Amino acid sequence: MKKLALTAAAAALCATPALADLDAARALLERYSQLPEFTPPGPAFDARACMADQSIFVIGLSSANPFNVAISQGMLEAAGHVGFRIRDWETQLDPSQWVQGINTAVAEGFSLIDLQGGLPPEFLVPQIMEAREAGVLVTSTHNWDATTQEVPEFMDGAANTDYVTMGEIMAAWAMVQTDGQVNALVLGPDEITPTAPLRDAIIGYLRDNCPDCTTSYINVPFNDWATQMQPAVQNALLADPSINYVLPVYDSMSQFIAPAIQIAGSNAKIVSFNGTPFVLDMLREGDIVEMIVGESLGWVGYAGVDANMRLLCGLDPVGTLNTPAYIFSKENVETAGVPASYNDGYGDSHIAGFKALWGVE
Amino acid sequence: MSNSQIETYEARIAALEHRLRAFEGRLAPPVSRTPVTEYAERYGLLVAWGLLILLLGWYRPDQMFAWNSYATMFGSTAMIVVLTLGLIIPLTTGDFDLSVASTMGLSSMLIAYWNVRMGWGIEQAILMALVVGAVIGAINALFILWFGIHSLIVTLGTGYFLNGVILWVSNSGPISGVSMDLVRAVILTRFLGIPLSFWYAVTLTAVIWYVFQHTALGRRLLFVGRGREVARLSGVNVVQVRAGALIASGTIAALAGVIYTGMRGAADPSSALAFLLPAFAAAFLGSTTLYPGRFNAPGAFVAVFFLSTGIMGLNFLGVPSFVQNLFYGGGLVVAVSISQLIRKRRPMD
Numbered sequence: 001m002k003k004l005a006l007t008a009a010a011a012a013l014c015a016t017p018a019l020a021d022l023d024a025a026r027a028l029l030e031r032y033s034q035l036p037e038f039t040p041p042g043p044a045f046d047a048r049a050c051m052a053d054q055s056i057f058v059i060g061l062s063s064a065n066p067f068n069v070a071i072s073q074g075m076l077e078a079a080g081h082v083g084f085r086i087r088d089w090e091t092q093l094d095p096s097q098w099v100q101g102i103n104t105a106v107a108e109g110f111s112l113i114d115l116q117g118g119l120p121p122e123f124l125v126p127q128i129m130e131a132r133e134a135g136v137l138v139t140s141t142h143n144w145d146a147t148t149q150e151v152p153e154f155m156d157g158a159a160n161t162d163y164v165t166m167g168e169i170m171a172a173w174a175m176v177q178t179d180g181q182v183n184a185l186v187l188g189p190d191e192i193t194p195t196a197p198l199r200d201a202i203i204g205y206l207r208d209n210c211p212d213c214t215t216s217y218i219n220v221p222f223n224d225w226a227t228q229m230q231p232a233v234q235n236a237l238l239a240d241p242s243i244n245y246v247l248p249v250y251d252s253m254s255q256f257i258a259p260a261i262q263i264a265g266s267n268a269k270i271v272s273f274n275g276t277p278f279v280l281d282m283l284r285e286g287d288i289v290e291m292i293v294g295e296s297l298g299w300v301g302y303a304g305v306d307a308n309m310r311l312l313c314g315l316d317p318v319g320t321l322n323t324p325a326y327i328f329s330k331e332n333v334e335t336a337g338v339p340a341s342y343n344d345g346y347g348d349s350h351i352a353g354f355k356a357l358w359g360v361e
Numbered sequence: 362m363s364n365s366q367i368e369t370y371e372a373r374i375a376a377l378e379h380r381l382r383a384f385e386g387r388l389a390p391p392v393s394r395t396p397v398t399e400y401a402e403r404y405g406l407l408v409a410w411g412l413l414i415l416l417l418g419w420y421r422p423d424q425m426f427a428w429n430s431y432a433t434m435f436g437s438t439a440m441i442v443v444l445t446l447g448l449i450i451p452l453t454t455g456d457f458d459l460s461v462a463s464t465m466g467l468s469s470m471l472i473a474y475w476n477v478r479m480g481w482g483i484e485q486a487i488l489m490a491l492v493v494g495a496v497i498g499a500i501n502a503l504f505i506l507w508f509g510i511h512s513l514i515v516t517l518g519t520g521y522f523l524n525g526v527i528l529w530v531s532n533s534g535p536i537s538g539v540s541m542d543l544v545r546a547v548i549l550t551r552f553l554g555i556p557l558s559f560w561y562a563v564t565l566t567a568v569i570w571y572v573f574q575h576t577a578l579g580r581r582l583l584f585v586g587r588g589r590e591v592a593r594l595s596g597v598n599v600v601q602v603r604a605g606a607l608i609a610s611g612t613i614a615a616l617a618g619v620i621y622t623g624m625r626g627a628a629d630p631s632s633a634l635a636f637l638l639p640a641f642a643a644a645f646l647g648s649t650t651l652y653p654g655r656f657n658a659p660g661a662f663v664a665v666f667f668l669s670t671g672i673m674g675l676n677f678l679g680v681p682s683f684v685q686n687l688f689y690g691g692g693l694v695v696a697v698s699i700s701q702l703i704r705k706r707r708p709m710d
Contacts, residue, residue: 063533066532219681221682221683226632226634230437231434231673235430239421239424252629258626259625262549263433265433278534279537281537285537
């Protein structure tokens with residue numbers, strides 16, 4: 001009898017379709033809907049004392065990219081609080097300018113070179129090796145994923161971003177909004193370093209937590225965004241009208257996706273990552289962009305400087321930036337400013353937090 | 362311009378083309394051309410378009426034979442048609458305009474800047490953007506015609522210059538929130554199920570076709586392109602015609618920027634630049650069909666949608682994106698090569 005009951009229970013269990021883990025998804029969203037709080041990335045130290053003879057040279061991917069400009073501004077502001085020498089090298093997405101920047105930093109005796117905001121260090125290995133041989137430390141801020149990608153050996157260190165969590169938040173949002181019935185089109189440029197962790201996190205989260213959810217993925221290289229993204233999305237929506245979410249891994253892609261959704265007559269919504277101001281404006285004013293996972297770039301700048309100072313001061317290295325993710329939806333997007341900015345809406349707990357940590361209050 | 366004047370120009374062009382053919386004939390033996398060959402040359406691309414639809418429809422009938430697919434594609438590709446139409450005017454007079462995509466991008470950005478940041482009305486912003494397009498064309502004309510610099514060099518330079526202006530105006534970032542009146546007038550309003558952007562492209566195609574084929578101005582454009590010196594000796598004001606063509610291409614490129622802005626309700630500093638190659642591809646592919654050997658508006662129109670149909674079908678088949686590049690680049694070279702074989706490899710004009 002007992003055996004029979006067990007068999008029946010097992011059969012019933014098998015017959016019940018697996019349910020999406022909506023509670024876990026809601027908890028994740030709840031956590032990242034709270035205003036970011038400062039978590040110290042390491043113990044406090046006397047930054048002014050140990051940075052007295054040190055200097056940092058920052059090379060961004062492109063000075064024409066507001067993303068890199070905002071990170072550099074945060075770095076310059078942070079360096080101003082501590083009072084050490086820092087230079088932001090202007091570039092226009094030109095590898096020869098990156099090389100020139102490294103050579104200048106070495107020639108002028110800087111202590112550390114930071115390749116920030118997506119500048120691929122893999123393209124500059126000979127120059128990086130040369131700089132290191134000259135005694136200059138070479139690091140990177142906001143380039144690799146903190147958990148799924150490894151920092152190459154030719155770097156002295158890197159302060160990375162938790163892209164996996166960003167991707168999981170996007171997937172969880174779509175899951176909760178549809179009650180576990182997501183049919184998502186995920187898009188990304190595969191050649192950009194953080195695309196893989198973001199893409200895999202979105203698709204993996206839905207695969208592991210949502211049995212009735214489906215995903216498809218299209219790779220659109222960065223240089224082809226203008227010409228290929230819109231036709232790719234509208235044709236995907238025509239081929240499968242049940243697609244209810246389009247999840248580009250970077251929110252700047254939304255400018256090409258929103259018209260595709262409109263022209264195809266679809267009701268699909270866009271959910272993405274970055275917190276780029278014009279996309280936050282689209283979220284505030286339209287009804288196609290539904291949620292953006294943002295991060296304060298000024299905070300990224302402070303956290304990058306903190307990681308670099310710890311490296312120069314011989315302290316325990318910081319592998320992950322302490323910049324938290326924050327969810328912007330219709331409800332709170334106005335806190336990002338009208339028009340939106342890169343730093344508004346996240347609070348400024350990081351400024352007081354870092355200053356206290358560095359002993360420069 | 363009276364009919365008799367048009368006939369005079371027609372006669373002069375015919376005489377010029379006869380002389381050119383005679384000259385070519387001395388260099389290479391003349392080729393015999395049958396009506397079948399001429400028909401194949403004229404309508405080859407249209408037939409290829411039909412075959413492409415049938416071939417892709419064999420694999421994806423539900424999507425490739427659905428009207429909605431074409432309505433969507435027609436609406437979203439309109440700005441490339443308009444940009445290509447702008448480009449073929451100076452190409453007809455023998456000048457390259459490599460700045461058209463930059464002009465389109467600047468027009469798009471200025472509309473967004475004036476409308477969103479400065480609070481101008483959308484009509485005023487559009488009008489001023491078109492004026493800026495015309496001014497860019499006039500500046501190109503000044504350097505090409507007064508200084509006597511090759512159009513490739515001048516327009517390459519002005520294109521780069523304009524890219525810098527776009528970054529400066531936009532502060533390197535996109536501007537969203539352009540008036541919904543423009544978005545409604547471009548993609549949200551439909552006629553026969555197709556967004557209005559397509560019908561603007563159809564109208565402009567018809568206008569340029571009429572000007573090229575049925576007016577003395579069109580004949581003069583062609584005359585200048587075929588032989589500047591002969592045209593000048595025949596009494597055509599070559600400088601005026603070439604300058605007019607460049608100003609027209611600047612203005613029409615700015616119009617493409619208006620449509621591009623209306624499609625997205627936003628402008629960004631770089632994406633419009635990516636349309637330069639597709640526009641040139643469509644212009645050259647279009648010159649092999651309907652009026653073979655001449656840059657022509659209906660040919661350009663067909664070429665854009667031939668290439669877009671291929672891309673759409675490849676999307677439906679789920680092929681990787683690099684295959685689209687292969688199709689765009691390879692399709693252009695193969696189609697023009699086939700056209701040349703039909704023409705018995707006569708040198709292209």
